[in-house]
Amino acid sequence: MPADLIENALALASFSPSVGYSQPWRFVRVSDPARRAAVRESFLRCNQAALANYEGERAELYARLKLAGIDDAPVHLAVFCDMETGVGLGLGRQTMPEMLEYSAAIACHTLWLAARVYGLGMGWVSILDPIEVKKTLEVPEPWKFIAYLCIGFPEEEHMDPELARHNWEQYRKPDVLER
Amino acid sequence: MPADLIENALALASFSPSVGYSQPWRFVRVSDPARRAAVRESFLRCNQAALANYEGERAELYARLKLAGIDDAPVHLAVFCDMETGVGLGLGRQTMPEMLEYSAAIACHTLWLAARVYGLGMGWVSILDPIEVKKTLEVPEPWKFIAYLCIGFPEEEHMDPELARHNWEQYRKPDVLER
Numbered sequence: 001m002p003a004d005l006i007e008n009a010l011a012l013a014s015f016s017p018s019v020g021y022s023q024p025w026r027f028v029r030v031s032d033p034a035r036r037a038a039v040r041e042s043f044l045r046c047n048q049a050a051l052a053n054y055e056g057e058r059a060e061l062y063a064r065l066k067l068a069g070i071d072d073a074p075v076h077l078a079v080f081c082d083m084e085t086g087v088g089l090g091l092g093r094q095t096m097p098e099m100l101e102y103s104a105a106i107a108c109h110t111l112w113l114a115a116r117v118y119g120l121g122m123g124w125v126s127i128l129d130p131i132e133v134k135k136t137l138e139v140p141e142p143w144k145f146i147a148y149l150c151i152g153f154p155e156e157e158h159m160d161p162e163l164a165r166h167n168w169e170q171y172r173k174p175d176v177l178e179r
Numbered sequence: 180m181p182a183d184l185i186e187n188a189l190a191l192a193s194f195s196p197s198v199g200y201s202q203p204w205r206f207v208r209v210s211d212p213a214r215r216a217a218v219r220e221s222f223l224r225c226n227q228a229a230l231a232n233y234e235g236e237r238a239e240l241y242a243r244l245k246l247a248g249i250d251d252a253p254v255h256l257a258v259f260c261d262m263e264t265g266v267g268l269g270l271g272r273q274t275m276p277e278m279l280e281y282s283a284a285i286a287c288h289t290l291w292l293a294a295r296v297y298g299l300g301m302g303w304v305s306i307l308d309p310i311e312v313k314k315t316l317e318v319p320e321p322w323k324f325i326a327y328l329c330i331g332f333p334e335e336e337h338m339d340p341e342l343a344r345h346n347w348e349q350y351r352k353p354d355v356l357e358r
Contacts, residue, residue, distance in 0.1 A: 177208070
């Protein structure tokens with residue numbers, strides 16, 4: 001994959017909106033084979049534990065789902081939120097400090113959309129132990145783990161979400177409450 | 180504003196990605212003048228308290244910023260996250276339960292982009308007391324307050340973020356850490 005695609009997608013993601021213009025996202029590109037292997041181990045362990053929550057056909061279905069692209073994706077990108085950033089001077093997050101993490105999560109979404117512009121696919125892996133990932137990647141202490149993103153050209157193109165296609169869950173039309 | 184613009188934007192937002200396809204966003208349209216007034220009171224109180232964090236020119240600048248469109252926006256939309264939803268059967272959020280709130284926050288971002296498609300502007304107000312807002316809107320107990328969105332046709336169009344334009348904070352090019 002041409003390196004500039006990821007650079008371009010990251011540049012676009014950095015224009016994502018953030019509370020008080022705090023821009024709290026921190027990107028970590030994971031290339032070292034030993035670190036990748038440690039993340040993979042964390043995924044396998046957490047996924048095994050998650051499987052134990054399901055029974056019968058559900059467990060079989062869970063086991064068949066593709067829940068991470070760790071083995072195949074050429075680019076691994078971890079995203080953190082700098083919980084102690086002074087950027088933005090705290091504007092907009094006195095009563096709702098969680099706005100900082102929401103801003104970092106929204107930057108992952110912006111990156112997702114930017115990646116699609118370049119034909120790239122992105123998988124957001126959350127079946128991981130955040131403490132293990134943080135230790136593995138040796139990032140500064142105030143950084144909170146938000147996402148582990150597997151990026152590459154997709155093997156298949158679909159219009160429907162994978163979990164709907166495999167009958168894990170269906171689309172729900174949202175009600176709007178009137179107040 | 181034509182009512183179907185909001186309906187269309189909400190329909191697009193409901194295609195936002197979510198952890199385990201849990202679709203945990205819950206939308207509340209706030210039209211009742213008494214409830215709007217109560218939210219406005221919460222904003223004014225929280226904003227006054229926030230102003231006390233700044234001194235001198237910063238305080239003057241803070242006081243001049245437009246931090247909410249509560250008085251002007253025709254549509255007020257509160258967004259909550261259903262913390263007890265069974266949809267998605269917990270997939271992807273055993274080790275990272277916060278993925279549920281991130282999914283609701285990302286739906287707000289999707290709504291933001293959808294609103295822009297229709298020429299609408301959206302302001303995300305976070306200078307509010309979540310407990311007061313929740314009480315004012317009488318929503319189910321397991322719903323967590325995520326966002327209060329003011330939506331309408333913008334008075335001005337700009338390419339640069341408001342906080343940059345008014346020299347509150349500047350764009351930061353993100354570093355990518357290599358691991």
